[in-house]
Structures are given as C-alpha cells and as structure tokens.
Amino acid sequence: MDAGDELARVVRDHAGRLAGGLVSLLGDFAAAEDLVQDAVEVALRRWPVEGIPERPDAWLFTVAKRRGLDVLRRQENYRAKLALLQEPEHPPPDDRLRLIFTCCHPALAREAQVALTLRVVCGLTTAQIAAALLASESAVAQRITRAKRKITDAGIPYRIPRDDELPERLTEVLTVIYLLFNEGYLSSTAERAHSRDLVDDAEWLTALLHGLLPNEPEVAGLLALIRLHRARTAARFRPGLVLLADQDRTLWDHAAITEATALLTRTARRHRAPGPYQLQAAIAACHSEAGSWDETDWPQILVLYDMLLTLQPSPVTCLHRSIALSYVRGPAAGLAELEALAGELNTYPLFHATRAQFLRELDRPAEAHAADERAAELTTNPAQLDLLHERLATQQLGTPQLETLQGEPR
Amino acid sequence: MRVKYVLMFVETEEFAKDFAALEPAEKEAAYRRVYQWFEDHADKITNRGSKLQGAETATTVRLDGSVMTTDGPFIEGKEVVSGFTEIDVEDLDEALRMVKTWPACPVIEIRPVAEM
Numbered sequence: 059m060d061a062g063d064e065l066a067r068v069v070r071d072h073a074g075r076l077a078g079g080l081v082s083l084l085g086d087f088a089a090a091e092d093l094v095q096d097a098v099e100v101a102l103r104r105w106p107v108e109g110i111p112e113r114p115d116a117w118l119f120t121v122a123k124r125r126g127l128d129v130l131r132r133q134e135n136y137r138a139k140l141a142l143l144q145e146p147e148h149p150p151p152d153d154r155l156r157l158i159f160t161c162c163h164p165a166l167a168r169e170a171q172v173a174l175t176l177r178v179v180c181g182l183t184t185a186q187i188a189a190a191l192l193a194s195e196s197a198v199a200q201r202i203t204r205a206k207r208k209i210t211d212a213g214i215p216y217r218i219p220r221d222d223e224l225p226e227r228l229t230e231v232l233t234v235i236y237l238l239f240n241e242g243y244l245s246s247t248a249e250r251a252h253s254r255d256l257v258d259d260a261e262w263l264t265a266l267l268h269g270l271l272p273n274e275p276e277v278a279g280l281l282a283l284i285r286l287h288r289a290r291t292a293a294r295f296r297p298g299l300v301l302l303a304d305q306d307r308t309l310w311d312h313a314a315i316t317e318a319t320a321l322l323t324r325t326a327r328r329h330r331a332p333g334p335y336q337l338q339a340a341i342a343a344c345h346s347e348a349g350s351w352d353e354t355d356w357p358q359i360l361v362l363y364d365m366l367l368t369l370q371p372s373p374v375t376c377l378h379r380s381i382a383l384s385y386v387r388g389p390a391a392g393l394a395e396l397e398a399l400a401g402e403l404n405t406y407p408l409f410h411a412t413r414a415q416f417l418r419e420l421d422r423p424a425e426a427h428a429a430d431e432r433a434a435e436l437t438t439n440p441a442q443l444d445l446l447h448e449r450l451a452t453q454q455l456g457t458p459q460l461e462t463l464q465g466e467p468r
Numbered sequence: 469m470r471v472k473y474v475l476m477f478v479e480t481e482e483f484a485k486d487f488a489a490l491e492p493a494e495k496e497a498a499y500r501r502v503y504q505w506f507e508d509h510a511d512k513i514t515n516r517g518s519k520l521q522g523a524e525t526a527t528t529v530r531l532d533g534s535v536m537t538t539d540g541p542f543i544e545g546k547e548v549v550s551g552f553t554e555i556d557v558e559d560l561d562e563a564l565r566m567v568k569t570w571p572a573c574p575v576i577e578i579r580p581v582a583e584m
Contacts (some may be wrong), residue, residue, distance in 0.1 A: 163560075213471035213473075215560065223561070
C-alpha cells in the first residue's frame with residue numbers, strides 16, 4: 059500500500075467517525091459535515107508533505123474545531139454549542155451508522171445518496187467523488203449542497219431507523235453500496251474499464267456496516283460477494299478484460315476466497331432463507347471454488363439463479379441464467395430462453411454478445427457475427443469493446459465465452 | 469425538534485375513474501376508512517383535512533405585467549391535488565410512517581412548511 063492509499067484509508071476511517079460525532083454534538087448535519095470536509099481537504103494537502111500525524115483522528119478533530127471556530131465566531135448561536143465540543147475519545151459506534159442511514163435516506167435522490175455517502179462517510183472530497191463517478195465537480199458539489207439542504211429543510215432525521223423500518227432502509231443502503239461496487243467493477247463509461255477506488259470504497263463501507271450490524275445476513279452476503287469478486291481481480295485484468303473461462307486461477311487470492319466463502323456459510327447456517335446478495339455471492343463462490351472452468355458446478359449455479367429469480371425477477375438475471383442453462387442442457391436450450399428476453403434487452407450489449415456465443419456454438423456463424431457486431435455497437439466499456447472486436451476479427455469458433463458477469467445486473 | 473408538513477393528496481385519472489365506478493356502499497366504506505385515518509392520527513393533525521373541488525373548478529390568476537387574466541386549472545394534469553392537511557410531527561420518518569397507512573388516493577406529496 060503506498061502513501062496515497064494509506065492516507066485515503068486514514069481519512070476514510072476517521073472522517074466518518076468525526077462527522078458522526080460532530081453531527082451528534084452540533085445537531086446540524088450540514089455545519090458538521092462542512093467542518094469535517096475542510097479538515098479532510100487540509101489533510102489531503104498537508105499529510106503527503108508533512109507525513110501522517112501520529113494520531114490522525116486527533117489531528118483531524120483539532121483542524122475541524124479550529125476551522126469551526128473561524129466560521130462560528132460570526133454565528134453567535136453556535137458558540138455555546140462549540141463550547142460543548144470535546145474531542146471524542148471513543149465516539150459511540152452507532153454514530154457512523156446514523157450517518158449512513160441519513161445519507162442513504164429514501165427521500166434523497168439516488169445520485170445524491172451516492173455522492174453524500176462517499177463524501178460524509180468515506181471522507182472523499184468533491185474532486186475525488188467527481189473523478190470516481192466521472193461527473194463534473196460542479197455537478198457533484200451541487201448535488202451534495204442540495205442534499206444537505208434537504209436533510210435540514212425536509213426534516214430528515216439523523217438516527218438509526220426503528221426496528222420495523224430497518225429492513226427496508228437497510229435495503230436502500232445496500233443498494234447504494236452495490237451501485238458503487240458495480241460502477242467500480244465494470245464502469246459504464248468509456249473512459250476506463252475498471253475503477254479500483256469505488257470497489258475499495260464499496261468494500262470498506264460494507265465491512266463497516268457488517269461490523270456495526272453483524273447479524274444482518276444480507277450485509278454479510280454483500281460483503282462476501284464483493285470480496286469474492288475482488289479475489290479474482292489480478293486474473294481479470296491483464297491488462298485487458300480476461301473472461302472467467304480464460305483466467306489464470308493461480309492468480310486468484312485463494313485465502314480471500316476461503317474467508318469469504320466461510321462468511322457466507324456461517325451466515326447461511328444462522329438464517330434460513332438467503333436474500334439476493336447472499337445468492338449472488340453463492341454463485342460467485344461456485345465459480346471461485348471450481349478448480350477449472352470445466353469443473354464449474356453449473357447445475358448448482360442454475361438452482362441459485364432460479365432462487366434469485368423468485369426473489370428478484372429481472373431480465374438481466376434471466377440472461378445470466380440462460381448461460382448457466384446452456385452449460386447444463388446445451389446451447390439450444392440457452393438460446394431459447396435468451397430469445398424470450400429480446401424485447402426487454404434489445405439495447406443491452408451482453409444480450410447480443412451472449413446470443414452470438416450460443417449461435418456460434420450452434421454452428422450459425424453468420425448470425426453470430428451479426429450479433430457480436432450489434433453488441434459492439436451498444437457497449438461503451440472499453441474492455442468489453444476490445445474483446446468483442448477481437449472476437450469479430452478472429453471469427454474462430456470456440457472463442458472465449460463471455461463469462462456470466464454476475465455482480466452487475468444493472 | 470418538530471416539523472410541520474402539508475400533506476397534499478394527489479388523485480390520478482385511474483383512481484378517480486375506479487372510485488366513480490364503486491357501488492354507493494363501497495364509496496361509503498372508502499370514506500369511512502379516510503375518516504378513521506384522520507381519527508387515528510388526530511394527535512398529529514393540526515388542521516382538519518380539506519377536500520378540494522375538482523380541478524375543473526379552479527380559477528388561475530396570472531398577473532402578466534399590467535394585464536390580469538383568469539382561466540381554468542393551472543395545470544391540465546393526469547395527477548391533481550384533491551385535498552390537503554397539515555401535520556406536526558417529529559421528523560420526515562414519522563410523516564412517512566403516517567402516510568404509509570393512508571387508505572385513499574395513490575400519491576401524496578409531503579412538503580415541510582417554511583418557518584416565516
């Protein structure tokens with residue numbers, strides 16, 4: 059880990075804690091968040107030059123407090139509050155949980171939830187968020203400002219949802235994190251194929267959430283899912299996208315796979331009906347545990363997709379299921395299932411790429427070529443594009459299968 | 469901290485059509501559910517709910533420069549505000565919980581009242 063990564067980790071660990079503590083004390087989300095963000099920006103400027111301070115949290119707190127004083131001196135009513143501010147030695151752990159639920163409140167637009175979570179919980183600056191989401195800095199700044207204003211003006215509470223509200227609200231939080239993970243895992247934008255930073259943030263957030271809510275099975279499921287995908291990263295980009303079938307499995311992080319699978323098993327043992335994240339993680343685990351592509355347990359994967367579809371019917375999941383089906387019952391069966399999705403997925407590149415693969419296996423090369431061309435027209439991801447172009451250029455039969463890209467049902 | 473919100477009850481064309489097609493007894497039951505809702509939440513409701521006449525009865529005044537014109541409904545919409553009430557609750561979550569039990573029209577806008 060280089061100095062930049064270490065700095066990012068330190069800021070991430072402490073910015074959220076600090077923000078949580080300050081909101082509790084000030085009772086003002088926007089003011090507390092501004093103080094933290096100022097401190098984070100000073101840290102990002104000075105730590106690379108001066109070195110990471112011995113107690114990064116105390117350093118951040120001191121800067122936040124000093125900056126706060128400058129601002130608050132002009133605002134008489136805050137002075138009394140500021141006097142109450144003590145350096146939080148060990149802030150209560152649920153402060154960050156409250157923070158996450160506030161940032162992901164369903165009354166905020168999805169884009170605002172994402173930007174605000176990255177900013178307030180992970181401590182990213184506006185510039186970093188803009189870079190990660192490939193949005194303009196002014197757009198991100200505006201999104202954050204509007205969201206903070208809405209939190210105050212609309213009376214969005216800073217608290218952990220009540221027990222009867224928790225499942226629904228937790229789903230909202232997990233959706234936001236899953237979105238970050240997907241965007242990082244396979245970026246939809248043309249600029250790059252893969253953004254490590256967002257995957258890091260998504261994993262960190264899920265691990266934090268898992269630490270705070272250890273008994274929530276879907277949090278554990280999402281954590282296992284992200285870690286199983288991360289464990290394959292070294293083999294997945296060399297540097298172009300390498301499909302699962304062609305990956306060098308010795309490059310996988312097998313210790314991480316064992317750990318994630320164990321987490322999944324423990325969770326499954328405690329809770330009867332697995333949710334969608336656990337099922338997706340179980341599918342990823344099937345792939346991760348296979349010694350080779352040929353040893354993949356497709357019947358098991360097919361069962362898992364069937365379970366997933368009953369919980370969350372989606373055409374993209376149906377598409378992935380058709381791939382599993384083709385390995386169990388042949389490409390004709392896969393193609394038949396796939397064709398039924400033509401209406402809904404006509405503009406989805408993976409639909410056409412998968413169709414091309416089935417057609418090639420069925421010895422219909424002209425139709426396969428046309429389908430690959432359609433996929434190439436539709437995709438904006440550079441790595442996917444490279445693969446498709448390569449396939450179109452070589453035109454050989456039995457070219458690499460497009461892996462079942464589970465983990466990104468957009 | 470307490471927050472005052474106005475709940476704006478919004479009817480859709482489909483809802484209005486379905487309601488018009490109900491038997492008198494079913495309409496009566498639907499009204500009873502609404503009265504019951506107001507009763508259940510009486511401690512948080514600061515004015516009685518007001519039902520509005522149909523949007524076609526609205527008169528909209530536009531003060532364009534020196535000329536004043538009047539016409540029909542401001543918006544020819546598929547969704548029309550059909551009533552409103554004011555509530556006083558702890559925060560948005562409490563308003564959301566309250567609204568989830570609303571037994572009638574399918575859309576509700578929750579808007580905080582600005583402190584003047």
